[in-house]
Amino acid sequence: MSFLGFGKPQPTLAEKMAAAEQELEMITDMFNRLTRSCHNKCIPTDYKEADLNKGESVCLDRCVSKFFDVNIRVSEAMQSQSQAMRGAQGGSGFGA
Amino acid sequence: MAGVRSRHSLSPSEQREFQSVLEKRQTRDMMQFYSNLVQRCFDDCINDFTSKALSTKEETCVSRCVDKFIKTSDRLGQRFAEQNQAMMQGGGAGSAGAGFGGR
Numbered sequence: 001m002s003f004l005g006f007g008k009p010q011p012t013l014a015e016k017m018a019a020a021e022q023e024l025e026m027i028t029d030m031f032n033r034l035t036r037s038c039h040n041k042c043i044p045t046d047y048k049e050a051d052l053n054k055g056e057s058v059c060l061d062r063c064v065s066k067f068f069d070v071n072i073r074v075s076e077a078m079q080s081q082s083q084a085m086r087g088a089q090g091g092s093g094f095g096a
Numbered sequence: 097m098a099g100v101r102s103r104h105s106l107s108p109s110e111q112r113e114f115q116s117v118l119e120k121r122q123t124r125d126m127m128q129f130y131s132n133l134v135q136r137c138f139d140d141c142i143n144d145f146t147s148k149a150l151s152t153k154e155e156t157c158v159s160r161c162v163d164k165f166i167k168t169s170d171r172l173g174q175r176f177a178e179q180n181q182a183m184m185q186g187g188g189a190g191s192a193g194a195g196f197g198g199r
Contacts, residue, residue, distance in 0.1 A: 013110060020106065020114060027180075028125065035172050043168060045140040050163035052171065060168060064175035068183065 030071070038063035129169075137161035 011019070042059035052060070106114060141157035142150075150158075 013113075016106060016110060017114060017117070021117060024118070024121065028121070031173070031176055032128075034176065035169060038172060039136075039165065039168055043164060047141065047157050047160040047164060050160040050167075052164065052167050056168075057171065060171050061175055064172060064179055068179045072183075 034064065034067045037067070133162060133165055136165065 038060055042056055042063055137158045141154055141161055144151070144154070
């Protein structure tokens with residue numbers, strides 16, 4: 001976002017709430033997907049016991065960590081893709 | 097999901113309003129969690145339809161499935177919050193993974 005010396009008007013409450021809610025939506029979705037994936041990858045489905053054993057616990061921890069890493073990498077890759085596309089179109093204007 | 101922090105600066109009264117949004121959402125999420133859990137444990141544990149009633153084996157499986165899933169969810173929630181926090185503080189590359197809560 002660039003301010004050209006005028007300054008934007010303050011976002012309204014409705015705008016702020018909508019933005020915050022959208023962010024919450026994204027995070028909740030991310031968490032649900034992470035839960036589904038890591039459960040599938042780390043927890044065998046024969047349910048031999050009710051507690052998490054050490055191996056499963058460690059797997060879950062690592063799963064979360066890798067999920068976040070993948071998230072960041074995909075985000076970076078997409079950003080550079082879209083920048084490359086803008087460049088190819090002879091993009092002008094101030095960068096965000 | 098408690099204890100996550102917001103990137104958007106809401107005033108205290110705006111925070112309160114957002115809280116009620118959060119609560120409604122939490123109810124909805126809870127219901128989805130429940131439905132999801134029922135489906136998962138059914139899919140994983142119930143594969144024998146020679147009888148109408150649940151066998152002891154199936155009951156035990158379902159019981160363990162529920163316990164395990166809840167513990168898994170809790171653990172994942174903790175790790176998620178930690179990673180989220182770390183990412184926000186590190187000021188990482190993405191718009192992905194910001195958080196919510198009071199300031």
